[in-house]
Amino acid sequence: MAVTLNDVAVQAGVSVSTASRVLTGQAAKFRISPETEQAVRAAAEALSYRVNHLARGLRLRKTNTLGVVAPDLSNPFFAHIVKRIQSAAHGHGYSLVVCNTDESLDLEVEQVSLLHRKRVDGLIALPVGQRYDHFEDWLETGVPLVLVDRCGDGLDVPSVEVDNYRGAYEATEHLLAAGHRRIAMIQGLPGTSTNTARVRGYHDALAAHGVPVDEALVVGGDFRQQNGYVETKLLLQREHPPTALFATSDLITLGVLDALAEEGVAIPDDVSVLSFDDFDFAPHLRCPLTAVRQPREMMGELAVKLLVEQFDGGAREARRIVLRPRLVVRESVAVVRPAPAGERVDAAP
Amino acid sequence: MAVTLNDVAVQAGVSVSTASRVLTGQAAKFRISPETEQAVRAAAEALSYRVNHLARGLRLRKTNTLGVVAPDLSNPFFAHIVKRIQSAAHGHGYSLVVCNTDESLDLEVEQVSLLHRKRVDGLIALPVGQRYDHFEDWLETGVPLVLVDRCGDGLDVPSVEVDNYRGAYEATEHLLAAGHRRIAMIQGLPGTSTNTARVRGYHDALAAHGVPVDEALVVGGDFRQQNGYVETKLLLQREHPPTALFATSDLITLGVLDALAEEGVAIPDDVSVLSFDDFDFAPHLRCPLTAVRQPREMMGELAVKLLVEQFDGGAREARRIVLRPRLVVRESVAVVRPAPAGERVDAAP
DNA sequence: TTTTTTTGCGCAAACGATTGCGCGGGAGGT
DNA sequence: ACCTCCCGCGCAATCGTTTGCGCAAAAAAA
Numbered sequence: 001m002a003v004t005l006n007d008v009a010v011q012a013g014v015s016v017s018t019a020s021r022v023l024t025g026q027a028a029k030f031r032i033s034p035e036t037e038q039a040v041r042a043a044a045e046a047l048s049y050r051v052n053h054l055a056r057g058l059r060l061r062k063t064n065t066l067g068v069v070a071p072d073l074s075n076p077f078f079a080h081i082v083k084r085i086q087s088a089a090h091g092h093g094y095s096l097v098v099c100n101t102d103e104s105l106d107l108e109v110e111q112v113s114l115l116h117r118k119r120v121d122g123l124i125a126l127p128v129g130q131r132y133d134h135f136e137d138w139l140e141t142g143v144p145l146v147l148v149d150r151c152g153d154g155l156d157v158p159s160v161e162v163d164n165y166r167g168a169y170e171a172t173e174h175l176l177a178a179g180h181r182r183i184a185m186i187q188g189l190p191g192t193s194t195n196t197a198r199v200r201g202y203h204d205a206l207a208a209h210g211v212p213v214d215e216a217l218v219v220g221g222d223f224r225q226q227n228g229y230v231e232t233k234l235l236l237q238r239e240h241p242p243t244a245l246f247a248t249s250d251l252i253t254l255g256v257l258d259a260l261a262e263e264g265v266a267i268p269d270d271v272s273v274l275s276f277d278d279f280d281f282a283p284h285l286r287c288p289l290t291a292v293r294q295p296r297e298m299m300g301e302l303a304v305k306l307l308v309e310q311f312d313g314g315a316r317e318a319r320r321i322v323l324r325p326r327l328v329v330r331e332s333v334a335v336v337r338p339a340p341a342g343e344r345v346d347a348a349p
Numbered sequence: 350m351a352v353t354l355n356d357v358a359v360q361a362g363v364s365v366s367t368a369s370r371v372l373t374g375q376a377a378k379f380r381i382s383p384e385t386e387q388a389v390r391a392a393a394e395a396l397s398y399r400v401n402h403l404a405r406g407l408r409l410r411k412t413n414t415l416g417v418v419a420p421d422l423s424n425p426f427f428a429h430i431v432k433r434i435q436s437a438a439h440g441h442g443y444s445l446v447v448c449n450t451d452e453s454l455d456l457e458v459e460q461v462s463l464l465h466r467k468r469v470d471g472l473i474a475l476p477v478g479q480r481y482d483h484f485e486d487w488l489e490t491g492v493p494l495v496l497v498d499r500c501g502d503g504l505d506v507p508s509v510e511v512d513n514y515r516g517a518y519e520a521t522e523h524l525l526a527a528g529h530r531r532i533a534m535i536q537g538l539p540g541t542s543t544n545t546a547r548v549r550g551y552h553d554a555l556a557a558h559g560v561p562v563d564e565a566l567v568v569g570g571d572f573r574q575q576n577g578y579v580e581t582k583l584l585l586q587r588e589h590p591p592t593a594l595f596a597t598s599d600l601i602t603l604g605v606l607d608a609l610a611e612e613g614v615a616i617p618d619d620v621s622v623l624s625f626d627d628f629d630f631a632p633h634l635r636c637p638l639t640a641v642r643q644p645r646e647m648m649g650e651l652a653v654k655l656l657v658e659q660f661d662g663g664a665r666e667a668r669r670i671v672l673r674p675r676l677v678v679r680e681s682v683a684v685v686r687p688a689p690a691g692e693r694v695d696a697a698p
Numbered sequence: 699t700t701t702t703t704t705t706g707c708g709c710a711a712a713c714g715a716t717t718g719c720g721c722g723g724g725a726g727g728t
Numbered sequence: 729a730c731c732t733c734c735c736g737c738g739c740a741a742t743c744g745t746t747t748g749c750g751c752a753a754a755a756a757a758a
Contacts, residue, residue, distance in 0.1 A: 014738085707751090
C-alpha cells in the first residue's frame with residue numbers, strides 16, 4: 001500500500017542504498033552522479049514518497065520525538081507551558097507526544113512507562129510530584145529528562161521552576177501589610193514541592209511579622225477547582241472567617257470565585273483574595289485579581305533548552321533553574337486597617 | 350544498551366518467537382506450557398523488559414498513536430477540546446502526537462505531512478480552515494481523518510462542529526432584542542467555515558429584523574487577542590461607534606476587554622459585549638459575559654468516537670455531526686431602548 | 699510395533715529504513 | 729600490456745518485533 005524506499009529505487013532504476021543516500025542529502029558525500037540523483041528525486045516525487053519514521057527510528061535509535069506529561073492540559077498555566085514547549089521543540093526538529101495525568105500518580109507512572117516504550121528521545125515532565133521513583137527508573141535508561149514546576153529535590157535532574165517560597169512569602173507579606181491577620185491558605189496537593197514551599201513561605205512570612213500561625217487556616221488538598229470551591233464554602237461557615245484567602249493555583253481561585261459569588265461575598269470588601277498563578281483574564285474580573293505570576297512561557301522554553309543541551313553536550317552537571325515569580329498587585333486585596341508601625345507596607349494604593 | 354526480546358528469550362532459554370507469544374498474551378493460543386510461560390515472564394521481569402513500540406509498529410503497521418493538530422493550545426477553547434481528546438484516546442489505548450499550527454496554514458501543512466511520516470493511525474484536525482488540499486492528500490493514504498470545529502464542506506469526512514450560523518444568529522437576535530442597531534462584529538479568519546457561518550448568521554438576523562446591514566461594522570481578520578484589541582480601538586474612534594460588540598472568539602474577547610479597559614469604556618453601560626466561546630472565568634468578569642457556549646468536551650469526545658468508528662467499522666458514510674451551541678445570558682448586554690413591538694424579546698431581565 | 703495425532707516450540711521471513719564494506723570498470727601512470 | 733587508483737554504486741547486515749509454517753518428540757490409536 002504505502003510506497004517504500006524500495007519502490008522509489010526500482011522506479012529510478014537504482015538500489016535502495018543509493019535512493020536512501022540521495023534522499024537523506026548525502027548524495028555529494030557518496031559521490032552520486034547528478035543524473036542518478038535526479039532520477040531518484042524524480043521517482044520519489046512521482047510516487048510521492050514519504051519516509052517511514054518508524055523504520056528510520058528503529059534503525060537510527062532516534063525518534064525525534066519528545067514526551068511530555070502534565071497534570072492538566074486545560075489548566076491555563078500548564079496549557080501555556082506546553083504550548084511553548086511545543087513550539088520550542090518544533091524549532092529543534094522534535095515533535096511531542098503529550099500525556100495528561102489528570103493529577104493522578106498512577107496515570108503518571110503508566111504514561112511515563114508508555115513513553116519509554118515509544119522510545120522518545122527525551123522527557124519533559126510536569127510531575128504530580130508526590131513521588132519520583134518512576135523517574136529514577138527512567139534515568140537508568142539513560143534517556144534525558146527535565147522536570148518542570150513541581151521539581152522536588154530528591155532527583156539530581158535538570159529542572160525549571162519558580163521560587164515558590166519567595167512567591168508565597170511576598171504574597172503573604174502583601175496581605176499582612178494590608179492589615180490582614182486571619183489569612184487562610186487554600187493549599188494544593190500536600191507533599192508536592194511547590195505546595196510545601198508555598199506553605200513554608202506563608203508560615204515564615206507570618207512568623208517574621210509576629211503573627212501567630214493558626215494551622216486551622218491552612219486547608220485544602222489539591223490544585224483543582226473543586227478544592228477551592230469546597231474549602232471556601234467551609235471557611236465562610238466559620239465563626240471567625242478569615243479576612244483574606246490565599247489560593248495557591250488558578251483553578252483553586254476559580255473555585256473560590258464560584259463559592260464567593262454563590263454566597264454573595266464581595267471581593268475585596270468582604271474578603272480579600274490573592275492567587276498563585278496569574279491568568280489572562282485576571283485583570284478583567286469583577287475585582288481585578290492580585291496574583292503571583294509565573295513566567296510560564298519562559299519555563300517551557302527553558303525546559304526544551306535544558307533537554308537539547310543534554311542531547312548535545314552530554315552529561316554536564318544537572319542545572320536546576322529557579323525563576324523569580326512576580327507579585328502583580330491589582331485590587332483584590334483590601335486594606336483592613338493601617339499597618340502597625342515598623343512593618344513593611346507595600347499594599348495596593 | 351536497551352534490553353530486547355532476544356535478551357529475554359536467551360535468559361529464559363527459549364526462542365524469541367516463544368517469548369513474543371507469551372508477552373503478547375498468546376501463550377494459551379499457542380499452547381505454551383505453563384513452565385515455559387513462567388520462565389519467560391520471570392526473565393522479562395528480571396530484565397525489566399519493555400517492548401519497543403517502533404519495532405512493533407513497523408511490523409504490525411499500527412502505532413497506536415493519533416495525530417492532533419490545533420491552531421492554539423493555549424486558547425482555552427482548544428485546550429479543553431484537546432484535553433478531552435487525550436483522555437478519550439487514552440481510553441481506547443491510543444496516545445497523541447500534538448501539533449500546534451499557530452493559525453498558520455503553512456505550519457499545518459507541514460505538521461500534517463510529518464504526522465503521516467510518523468505513521469499515526471488516525472488524525473484529528475482542528476484546521477486553520479482556509480484550505481483543505483493537504484487533507485485530500487491525506488485521505489489518499491487511507492488513514493482515517495476527523496475534522497473538528499472549522500470543518501468546511503468541500504471534504505466528505507467525518508466531522509464535529511457547532512452550528513455556528515445558529516449561534517451567531519441567536520446572539521445577534523439577542524442584541525437586537527435589547528434594542529441595539531449598530532452592532533459591530535469582530536470576525537475571525539475570513540474564509541474559514543466557522544467565520545463565514547457566523548457572519549451569515551449575523552447578516553441574516555439583522556435582515557430578518559429589518560435592520561440594514563452596514564458592512565463597515567464587520568471588522569477584523571483573525572481569531573487572536575490582538576485582533577480584538579486593535580479593532581476595538583478603531584471602532585471606538587469612529588464618529589458613531591457601535592453600541593454593541595460581537596466578538597467571535599474568546600481570544601478576541603480578551604483583546605476587546607483590554608482595549609475597553611484602556612479606554613475607560615464600561616460594559617455594558619457604554620457598550621455591550623457578546624462573545625462567541627465561553628470560558629470558565631466569564632461569569633466572574635467585571636461584567637459577567639453573555640456568550641455563545643460551545644460543548645467543548647463533547648466535541649473532543651465525539652472526535653475520538655468518529656475516529657475509532659472508522660478503525661472498527663470500516664468505511665460507513667461520513668458522519669458530519671453538528672452540535673447546538675447555547676447562548677448563556679449574563680450581564681454584558683444592556684437594553685438600550687424598549688424593543689419595538691412585533692420583535693421577539695429575549696434579552697436579559 | 700507402527701501409524702496417527704497432539705503438544706510445544708523454533709526457523710526464518712517479513713516490516714522499511716540506514717550504512718560499512720567492497721566490487722566492477724574506466725582513467726591514468728609506467 | 730599491466731598495475732594502480734578512483735568513481736559510482738550495490739550487497740547484505742542491522743534495528744526489534746511478529747507470525748506463517750513446519751518439525752521433532754511425546755502421547756494416543758491401531
